[in-house]
Amino acid sequence: MRLTTDSEEVIRLGADYLVISSVSMFAVACVASMAVGLRAMHQPGLSTFFSGIGILSNIFLNWVLIFGQFGFPAMGIKGAAIATVISGAIEVTCLFSYLWFKKHIIAFGLDDIRASLVLDKITRFLKLSLPTTFNFLAWAGGLFAYHAIMGQAGVQGLAALSVMTPVESIALAMMIGSSNAAAVLVGNQLGAKNFGPVYYQAWATVILNVAIAIVVAILLLFSNQLILDAFSALTPETRHLAEQFMVILAVGVVLRSVPMMAIVGVLRAGGDVKFCLYQDLIAQWVISIPLAAFGAIYLGFEPQWVYLLFLTEEVVKWGTCLHRMASKKWMKNLIDA
Structure with a gap:
């Protein structure tokens, strides 16, 4: 953060956000990999649908956690970071559950992982x-x-x-x-x-x-x-x-x-x-x-x-x-x- 600004307040808030939201990178990796596979199979609508779920949940959770709705404390920038992590987890859970429930061709298991390790x-x-x-x-x-x-x-x-x-x-x-x-x-x-x-x-x-x-x-x-x-x-x-x-x-x-x-x-x-x-x-x-x-x-x-x-x-x-x-x-x- 110090490479981008000299403002101590901006540095403090930005650091708080980055530390928490970094956890969401695991969700990004999972969703991005599946989205590429679905697009290659001419099924971009599926990844778009579940991305929409992630975006809507992120917006809702941002509103709840930033401003303190439904009895939650107003957490400001930390609330935004937590909302990002939770919405990412929701998107991954929904997408992977759908793929495995439907026995989609890109739904994988341990046998598939072993077969790819060549x-x-x-x-x-x-x-x-x-x-x-x-x-x-x-x-x-x-x-x-x-x-x-x-x-x-x-x-x-x-x-x-x-x-x-x-x-x-x-x-x-x-x-x-x-x-x-x-x-x-x-x-x-x-x-x-x-x-x-x-x-x-x-x-x-x-x-x-x-x-x-x-x-x-x-x-x-x-x-x-x-x-x-x-x-x-x-x-x-x-x-x-x-x-x-x-x-x-x-x-x-x-x-x-x-x-x-x-x-x-x-x-x-x-x-x-x-x-x-x-x-x-x-x-x-x-x-x-x-x-x-x-x-x-x-x-x-x-x-x-x-x-x-x-x-x-x-x-x-x-x-x-x-x-x-x-x-x-x-x-x-x-x-x-």
Whole structure:
């Protein structure tokens, strides 16, 4: 927490939340694994349904534990963390109970675990999963670095960035969904060795994602005041800064559309995971983060300009992703790999 802010109050509250909510990572791992399997089988509705149960229970438990409803003490930030842990447990219990009760094909037991512990299978799995794991770790570390850099630009900038986080998640939701759907379709085509059609299908999905992003960006620009009205506790200074961040976010949504679809929906579906790893490391850690840090710490840029510098990562990825897709080096059948 001290890497992101100098405020002792923010550090104390953030540390309390992280210590408790870290337990929920076990639930996240279980649900995410099953969700990927269900999507690959063209059954995304099941994981979405149980995710909805988790979200609704989280909202309800947040209300109960943060504000002290039904005789519970008002626990504030600790209540939010406890609600996250409990709702994660509820989601896992409901999902796994359903799968085993229905004898679903991805419901597993000890015999299935033993059968999967074969050196050849483990080696193939690690060959694909380890670069992706390191990719996500580096990317998540980059997001942390962005928050730390913004913290150096001032508390108001960090507060405005915190407002942008949920707004950005909602704005990117449809593009994330379409990218994951494309990954299933592209993976199926590559598995069937339909290399000709899948190449053009991949480009079509990229164009679709750009179109979605433009619509979302326009909606953000026209509804920014309405969105910020939901954050009633913002100071006038933070709100003004958040309004500027919203314009930059709208641009960022369009910039993220191509890399998101290319990486999630196309390149990783073809097993091109090492390229994705190297690309993220260079775009984020070699270019974007140093530029933003230099602007915030040494040049004293205002928060909105620091936020804009974060987008240099996406600009770099536009060129590298499109070039990689055009090369067709990602078109591999992973079954025969």
